[in-house]
Structures are given as C-alpha cells and as structure tokens.
Amino acid sequence: MTMLNWMEQELEALAERSLERSLRTVSAAKDCQGYIESGGRKLLHLSSNDYLGLAGHPDIANAMRQALLDEGAGSGASRLVTGNRPPYARLEQALAVWQQSEAALVIANGYMANTGVIAALAGRGDVVFSDKLNHASIVDGVTLSRAEHARYRHNDMDHLRSLLHKHRDKRRKLIVTDAIFSMDGDQAQLRELAELKHEYGAMLMVDEAHSGGIYGARGEGLCAELGLHRQVDVHVGTFSKAFGVYGAYVSGSRTLIRWLTNKARPLIYSTALPPSLVAGISASLEIVQAEHWRRLRLREGSRLFRSRLAAAGLNVGAGDSPIVPVIVGDNAAALRFSSTLEAEGIAAVAIRPPTVPDGSARIRFSLSAVHTDEQLADAADRIIPIASGLGVVPR
The missing domain is CATH 3.90.1150.10 (Aspartate Aminotransferase, domain 1)
Structure with a gap:
C-alpha cells in the first residue's frame, strides 16, 4: 500500500x-x-x-514572426511590473473600438478571465446567478469568489426571476451566462437576462467564447447582433476559438477595467502574454472584422x-x-x-x-x-x- x-x-x-x-x-x-x-x-x-479557419492564416503568423524579432520571445514580467509591452496598448484600443466600449483588457486565457473577473466583482455577502450549463470556468470563478452560487435551470427565466427575488436584498448581484453554450450550441436568453438585470439591479456578464467572431456584422458577438451590447456590463471573449490564436479579453466601462486591473488576480499574478502572441491577436482581429x-x-x-x-x-x-x-x-x-x-x-x-x-x-x-x-x-x-x-x- x-x-x-x-x-x-x-x-x-x-x-x-x-x-x-x-x-x-x-x-x-x-x-x-x-x-x-x-x-x-x-x-x-x-x-x-x-x-x-484562422489558426493557420499566414498574415497572423507573419505578424507574430515580426513581433518576435522586434520584442523577443517572452514578456519577462507580469503586466503590472514590466510586461506591458507596446502591442498590448494597440490591441486593447482596437478591442474597445470593436466592442463599442470605453475600455478593454487582455488576459491570458478564457479560464483565467472568467475566474478573475467573477472573483473581482463578487465576494462574501454577494450572490452570483449562473446558468446550470455555464462553462466550468464560470463555475470555478463563483467558487473562488466565495459568493453564494445561485444556479438557475438552463435558460429558465422564471427560475432565475424567483432566485433574484429571493436574493433581492444581497449587497451585489451578478448574473453570468455563456452567450452560446459550449456543449449544446444553443443561445442564452439574452434579451430576458438584460430585462431581469435592470429589474433587480444586478450586473450582467456575458461570455462570448463560442460566439465572438461568429455573430455580428464585424464579429463582435451575439450581444451585438441582437443589439444588446450596451445592456451588458461585463463582456468576456476569447481569442483561442474563432480568432485562431490564444488569449482572452474583457470589455466594458473605464471604471470596470480600472477595477479589474487592480483586483483580477490572474492578471496581477501572471506573466504577461508574449508580445508576438499579442501582435498575432491584433492581426486576427483585423481579419475577423474585414472578412x-x-x-x-x-x-x-x-x-x-x-x-x-x-x-x-x-x-x-x-x-x-x-x-x-x-x-x-x-x-x-x-x-x-x-x-x-x-x-x-x-x-x-x-x-x-x-x-x-x-x-x-x-x-x-x-x-x-x-x-x-x-x-x-x-x-x-x-x-x-x-x-x-x-x-x-x-x-
């Protein structure tokens, strides 16, 4: 033994x-x-x-190759130390314009984005309302936040309403959903979620991992295609799927991005993505919008x-x-x-x-x-x- x-x-x-x-x-x-x-x-x-079909696109590979020669292989530190190289600023500015938001923030990957954002926005004494079929990164983010986890039946808005009413007096209320559910391919009830958010004074966070690049006139995602992007407080997306590269972003108000810069632990305590990868994401973003x-x-x-x-x-x-x-x-x-x-x-x-x-x-x-x-x-x-x-x- x-x-x-x-x-x-x-x-x-x-x-x-x-x-x-x-x-x-x-x-x-x-x-x-x-x-x-x-x-x-x-x-x-x-x-x-x-x-x-962008994972093998030559323009993305060439952008990464040039940045590799210009900036070197690694960033050398976390973003809040000395790892915030010039390609980051260019990408985040382009992301904010693309999402019609005030600001954007690049984080290492979708898992870290979801866990970091949720834990930064909710804590003890708060409640997070999460669709039962949300991605594991969302579930883990709620666990790490130490907030109460109120899971509603998949796309069941009546159940969500009852949970919101039950927890109406909580300090902070955060509704989190995938836009497209990764294992079923169906859509979240985003219009109803936006209405419930306003009715109960909650924040709304939408993960567009499997809809970013695919929906919207310029690939902005399902929220934009439905005309709801201004109703979403926290917009999360990844570059590892439709963009064919790697990484993730959060977009929203300047206040949100300032808060996450100071409170999102995966951003604070992780070495920054290599500059060559960030340059590749920028090239991919241009292609996604144009083609x-x-x-x-x-x-x-x-x-x-x-x-x-x-x-x-x-x-x-x-x-x-x-x-x-x-x-x-x-x-x-x-x-x-x-x-x-x-x-x-x-x-x-x-x-x-x-x-x-x-x-x-x-x-x-x-x-x-x-x-x-x-x-x-x-x-x-x-x-x-x-x-x-x-x-x-x-x-």
Missing part, C-alpha cells in the same frame, strides 16, 4: 464507467485545412474550435450539416451555431461512436461527464468555415448509418 494507491483505485473506477481520459497527439494536415493527421491517417476534423464571408460560410455549412443529421432523426439539439451535438446518453456508446467515426476518416470526440450532465454523453461536432458543403454532406452521409448501427437512431 502506497500513499498514491487511492489514485489507482479512482482511475480504475473512472475506466469502468468509461470516463477515463488520456492525451493523444495530432497535427494539422499539411496544405489541407479542415483535416488533421493522427496515427499516420488524415481525418476530417469535426472537433475543432477554429471556427473561422465577413467567413461568418457567412460557417453559417451555411452549419445549417446544412445540422439539418441533414436532424432529418435522419438524430438528436442535435437547438440552435444555429457551428456546435452540433449528437446526444448518445451512454458513455461507452459515445466512445464506440467516436472510434467508429475515426475508422471512417472523421475526427469527432466523445464528450462525457462531468463536462456534460450524467446520461447525456455525446459526440460534439464543431465546424469550421474551411469545411466545404461537399465535405459536410459526405460526413453526414457517413455519420448517419454509423449512428443507426450503434442504436443512436432507430433503424
């Missing part, structure tokens, strides 16, 4: 429930966007969050793929996003589905608890603007009989 035996026992229990995970190495297929290489095979990549055709192409492909699977009887949920889940239910069945798809040349990963609720294991297809209609139609035609053979849809 060793001190680590409990780990072995817990891992065995995970494996028995088809819940153990492991890392695998993949690489981008050379000169062929929309594919990856794994085990010497080329696979159609339907598990990427590179929604606009609206990428958003149009992504929507067309998502509509085609989703409708084809739905017509065959697969449970793909609601929404018009590039996230298209096929709900399987059983963990082992979801793994078999994924491995069979790979044998047929399709990379699509099984998503299991705790990432999704128990009994809702799924294949989470996520699409990119680089996928053609022909690729997606062919993929759907291969997916449907595999699903049928596994009993995911009636034969």
